[in-house]
Amino acid sequence: MPTIAVFDSGFGGLTVLRALLPLIPGAHFLYLGDTARLPYGAKSRQTVARYAVSSAEFLLAQHAEMLVVACNTASALALEELKTALPIPVIGVIEPGVRAAASLAPTASPHPGSASVLILATAATVQSHAYALACAALNLNAYEKACPLLVPLVEEGWIDHPVTAEVLRIYLAEALAEAPNVTTLVLGCTHYPLLQPLIERTLAERKHPMQIVDSATATAQAAAKLIQTPASGGAETTCSFFATDSVEKFQRLGSAFLGQALASVELIDLGG
């Protein structure tokens, strides 16, 4: 059975692993959270690429046969560097998420202000315009909105909290003022699926319901298709977890993202 590596700057990518587990039964999964150097979302392309490649090289040394980049920022800023550096298939979260959006949203209209897809993401992902470019390739107009406070709010545990609701109201009001005709929303950061109920409530308040694309699910489906796994023959699915900082925090917060307890997490040092 294949060894599949899933990589993120933190534990948000566990939402991708969670979606992968039932799709590739019997596989061995490696998960690396580069927690010593997170967050990637406010850093430069050069720095994110350096961090992502060194993380991927560790996973390759652990015999990974495929790499799932379960981090929107790393997918936006470093996917080409990763594909160049690694001799195994590499899949990011952006293209699967955009393909899922394309199946739902109307294609581009030439009128200004006519974006049909709204992307919520970190500052670095938005600055890269990776989503807008991937959307344009599928003839979709996208509006990208940076939401720098959402990751800290999720990490504070304020998932269903009045302050988070107010921050979402502000971000969504700003986005909908610029892009009033969007009908599909892409959660462009692996932390955001935990906020989906609150996002849906905020959109309902504004009487602007949208179809929501969680790229974790779309990415897991794309990865499963790529690996073309044979029947598992009943082999047990196994997971090994690695983090570059504080294993205790990783285990505590990670279980909310994985939807189950993390057996054990090994602390590793990638230098720096």
Added chain:
Amino acid sequence: MPTIAVFDSGFGGLTVLRALLPLIPGAHFLYLGDTARLPYGAKSRQTVARYAVSSAEFLLAQHAEMLVVACNTASALALEELKTALPIPVIGVIEPGVRAAASLAPTASPHPGSASVLILATAATVQSHAYALACAALNLNAYEKACPLLVPLVEEGWIDHPVTAEVLRIYLAEALAEAPNVTTLVLGCTHYPLLQPLIERTLAERKHPMQIVDSATATAQAAAKLIQTPASGGAETTCSFFATDSVEKFQRLGSAFLGQALASVELIDLGG
């Protein structure tokens, strides 16, 4: 004239440099923001110590004669490692801040719930209990409150914003419920001085005014005393700025902390 190095994980420590400039005229200042690896505030002691020592070694190679650790988290978690690793005087922000608080607050009472000093800080600083220990050494009872959202809110630029006001209301209500008798508040993170007006307003709303200690000022005074600088003889004060990531963001956000534009910032690579 002396070469004085000021180090922080980001640009918050520029508030310390700002306070230092008028106190040591004619000195050459080096400022390093380890922005590629920030924030330190949610990371482990081992990781923060490794980052701080590698940053300090760079500054030593630039002929620093004194190191001011203008980062509460690094001061809390790595001051001893820095003192051991460096052959020059090293001063952190915690002891000067606590000494300033001690000059204002009543000394300890043996009753429970009798803390007289409230420390607002990052999660890592609070977990280290560096402030409580430094207070206890001066016979002060301190209550430490972790405020993980304040740094992201300041970096979002929401300095005077209803959401930040609401977050402060929540954090201060939680702290004052546990420590109702505090009379002195220490801003235990170099980002927090930018929130001082909003903190004062929130305390006024609660009819719980407090004396506020900004450890940036206290630290600058302690550093100036330590260096015992000769009269400058009219030599010009000079500053060199270094960052490990995105020089553009450093220049843009840094000027709010320094209170003046940053001439030029040099990008350096500390590895990792």
